[in-house]
Amino acid sequence: MQQLDALTREARALAMGALPRSADEAEVGRQLQICNACRYCEGYCAVFPAMTRRLEFGKADIHYLANLCHNCGACLHACQYAPPHEFAVNVPQAMARVRLATYADYAWPPALRGLYKRNGLTVVLAVAGGLALFLLLAIARKGSLWHDPLAGNFYQVFPHNLMVAMFAPIFLFAVLALGLGVRRFWKDVSPADHAFDAAGAAIAEATRDGLRLKYLDGGHGQGCNESDDEFTLSRRRFHHFTFYGFMLCFAATCVATLYHYLFRLPAPYPLTSVPVLLGTAGGIGLVIGPAGLLWLNLHRAPLQGDPAQKPMDRGFIVLLLLISLTGLALLAWRNTGGMALLLALHLGVVMALFLTLPYGKFAHGVFRGAALLKWAIEKRQPSKLRLSED
Amino acid sequence: MIAVDVLVIGGGNAALCAALTAREAGASVLLLESSPREWRGGNSQHTRNVRCMHEAPQNVLVDAYPEEEYWQDLLKVTGGITNETLARLAIRESSRFRDWMRRHGVHFQAPLSGTLHLARTNAFFMGGGKALVNAYFRSAAELGVAIRYDSPVEWLELRDGRFVAAHIAGKDGAERIEARACVVASGGFESNREWLREAWGQVDGEWVADNFLIRGTRFNTGVLLKFLIDAGADTISDPTQAHMVAIDARAPLYDGGICTRIDCVSLGVVVNRNARRFDDEGEDFWPKRYAIWGRLVAQQPGQLAYSIIDAKAIGRFMPPVFPGVKTDSLPELARQLGLDEGAFLRTIEGYNAACRVGTFDHAVLDDCHTVGVVPPKTHWAMPIDTPPFFAYALRPGITFTYLGMKVNEQAAVHFGGRPSPNLFAAGEIMAGNVLGKGYTAGVGMTIGTAFGRIAGAQAAAAVLRGEQRAAA
Structure with missing residues (x-):
């Protein structure tokens, strides 16, 4: 066999x-x-x-x-x-x-691969669709986007089960699509990797290299290049703000889910609660990070990277910024009559992100992770070549 | 009104070392690079390491490489055509200049794959010479060195061996630039085709040098070198001496750099246009021979040779940049190379029959050798008998010429045996003092860095002397 x-x-x-x-x-x-x-x-x-x-x-x-x-x-x-x-x-x-x-x-599915080719349009449609959906839904449920203050209780606008029913399938679909895609990628790039003892060590190294963005340190620790031949750690740092901000927001959602189902503690949560603290910290990271990355992207040396992909890069960055800004605004004004509007805006852009996860810049993390793992495995195997200048 | 203390002419490693050192000593500095910005750095952009003396392991350098061993290596490759005082000065400098290089942004790294034989003697620049040049230019700009590109110097105004001013033909027309002292670090003349022609002459009615390729920059036309020789400056070495390597004949005319090398010579045989072998391909490890094969090929008819290997060699040498001619039979190989089929087969068959195969080991001087064939192959002699066969055409590739300014320990240019008080030389334009012939990896950067720093310091000191004299 x-x-x-x-x-x-x-x-x-x-x-x-x-x-x-x-x-x-x-x-x-x-x-x-x-x-x-x-x-x-x-x-x-x-x-x-x-x-x-x-x-x-x-x-x-x-x-x-x-x-x-x-x-x-x-x-x-x-x-x-x-x-x-x-x-x-x-x-x-x-x-x-x-x-x-x-x-x-x-x-995956292959029929949707064209979305990468017209990624600007894809993101625009996703955002427009997401916003329209939630704005209409809010109006349909509350009769208006303006309402009496609800003490931050957004389930009065969109009930918990409705949100789960909308987001869970889309999120799971994104996970499935990216998973199937990267699986096929892995099979193609690693056709002959034999069973191998140090798999644990390789996985640990790839994870570490990915989470630390080791290969944005220039090999000497002074960072990578942006506008010229000078090295800077700014891209690495702004990416850390972005990624860990994103992960904190994700953690906030997970904790809130636990509170909801395990402890029967429904939202809204107080400002000093774990989900709100995590979400706020993550939101701030997701403002600083993408803002910095956008600035760097706009000032990058023209020869560096593919200019044709800048719309995709910037579209993704701006989407993340919109999510964090609307999220923080929602937190700030959740006790006012504008909560439904802010909530609809926030959920609209989050929906746009989820919809485009497997068909936009987000995919870079998944495929890069696979490539890092492949490298961590490969470098542990002896080279088949005996090249020498001697 | 003199606008600047020290004028540095050139934009490569030696020029930058001089500019940085003079600036550190407090002088105001203007650096003139003849090339546009994107081609800056001269031949230094193609370098990758510097040969360094060290008494004990020193970060990326393993073991020790003492002064005496370095000197003996230099003595060997130059056949004694060197100046011991200046050579030892450069060698000793190489043991202490790396921290200074690092301060100016140069990163060192362990030897590249395939270069383990240099782990003891040579410190590699991360990213190679262009990264080093970039770092020096950044540091120079930060320290306030004025930098001008597209500024080729045409001639110097000299008065009794003193530098007065430089005349440039920039984009905006001719210009005269006065300075209190000057460092000439404008390289050799390897990209001056006319001068190469003249130096190498004709054989069978053909200009030998027309068949040379230039591994380095297209901007080293030797304008200033020629001017200084004509102005009576004392010279060193002769115009046919150069760092010359056998490279891929398909390499670009200029700036082919490292990747055009062909590293399979010692794994097979090399024949000339007449399908004859002409030298021992296995005399020594390739890194000790590559700099000799350039001249060997230059002496062949048409300055052309072919490195021939078979399938056994694949995966044992650094991959060449262009694919070789590949065939399933030797007659077909001869046909594709345009060689006389009969002569080619006789050469290969004669060589194959002469092979005494012992235990092949490319990492040592093994016992595979030939008996009864001229020239012999003394190591790694294996019959060429396993298809597919591969051939790579070779031509001489000049990296830099050695004809230059005679200098002393202060790097001063001499006129009639007298050192100039304020004109100094560094880099290729004076490398011939140390390197009269031959080459060993990384020694060009040793000379450039050592004498660049000396010339920069001396130029700054000359400025100070001038000021003191003016005050007195």
Whole structure:
């Protein structure tokens, strides 16, 4: 059985290698051929050490390496072959183009992969739809968006079960879609990874590298590049604000769920309660982080990254900002007659985020996590090459 | 009114080291880079490490590399064409300049994959030489060094061996820039095709140097070098001496840099245009031989050679940037390379028959060698018999030339045996003092960094001397 499994994986690997590469994939292959003969950037991140374990770059290798790339920009600014050199090596840009293809190629269901190609439109429609839905629902339930103060009790506008019925399926669908996508990605990029002893250590390392954003530290701890060749830790820090802000908000929801079902303590909760404290801290992080990331995105060196994807990046960042701003506003004015309006706005943008989770920038975290795990496993295996200048 | 204390001409490692050091000593500094900003840094953008003396393990450097061993290595590669005083000065400087480099933003890292043989002797720059150049330019700007790009210096105004002013032909026309002292760090002349032609002459009616590729910058045209020679400055070395490597014949004419190297020479055989072998491919480890093969290929007809390997070599050498010519048979390989098929097969068959295969080990000087073939292959001799076969065309690739300014321990340019009081030289334009011929990895950066710092300090000191004289 195990043998059959190995054979199947090998066949798949062969198929992947033989698959024609798209123009963007071939461009990454062309550049990596140059990089592999140079290797000056090995110290910056995991992409180059992973590259040196290969002599040829098939479709799967290219998708793996593209998602391992964090677009830190160090290799572009250090590159002796960067434009205007005729080799025109720009690894961060070439990788970014392939990453978009990864997200779209592995989107589930496949019919929806086009949403990546028109991501600006996707996010706009999701936001408009989410807002319209909740605004109409609020009017339908309360007759008006303005009401007598309700002491923060938003279940009077949208009952608990209604919200669960709306959000739970969409959230679970997002988890399922992303999970199926990344599963297929994993099978393609890791066709021949044999059972392996240090799996626990590899998982721990990949988790640590992801949570610490190790590969935004430049390899020397001074950070990555933004507007020029100077190193800065600002992107890493703003991303931490964003990610951990998001996670605190998520934790607030989880704690509130526990309160609701386990302790029979329905919302609203006082300002000093655990869910509100978590949510407030998370909300503040989700203001500082995305605001900083947006500023950096607007000032990034023009050659660094794929300009065509900036709408997707900025759309996602602004969506996160809208969520945190409406959430904090809701908290601030939850005792006023404007609560229903603020609640509808907040839930509308949250719904837009949930709807677009598997079809937008959010996917980068999932595929990068998989690539980091692949690297953590791969680096523990002996290289098949015995390259030497000697 | 003199606008600036120290004028630094050049934008590579040596120039930047001079500018930073002079500025640290309190002088006002203007740096003139002839290239546009995106091509700044000269050949330094293609470097990757600096050879450093050290008595004990020193962060990225393992074990020890004492002064005497470094000196002996230099003596060996130069065949004694070196100046011991200046060489030892640079070597000793290399044991202490890395902290200074770090302060100016250079990051060091353990050797790159495939370069473990340099772990003891060479400190690698994270990101390579362009990252180093970027760091120095940032640091220089922060310290208040004025930097101008697109500013090629055409000639210098000299008075009795004293620097007076530089004349540039910038984008906005000719300009005269006065300074109290000057450091010339404008590189060699390797991208001056005409000068190379003249130096290498003709063989069989063909200009030898027309078949050379330039691994480095297109901006080292040697304008200032020629001017100074004509102005009577004392010179060192000769115009055919250079760091010359055998590189992929398909490399770009300029700036091919590191990735154009072909590292499979010692794993196979090398034949010339006449399909004949011409040197021992397995004499020593490739890193000790790569700098010799450039000249060897330059001496072949048409300055062309072909590195031939078979399937056994794949996965044992650094991947080349361009794919090789790949065939399933040797006659087909000869045809695709345009070589005389009969001569090629005779060469390979003769070599194959001469192979005495013992225990192949590419990591040591193994016992696989040839018997009864000329030239012999003394190590790693394996028959070329396992398809597919691969061929890589080789041409000489010049990294930098050694003809330059004769200097003393103060890096002063000399006129008629007398040191100039305020004109100094650093980097490739004076590397020939230490490196009369041959090459060993990272020594160019040792010379550039050591003499860049010396020239910068001396230029700042010359400014101070001038001020004291004026006050007295």
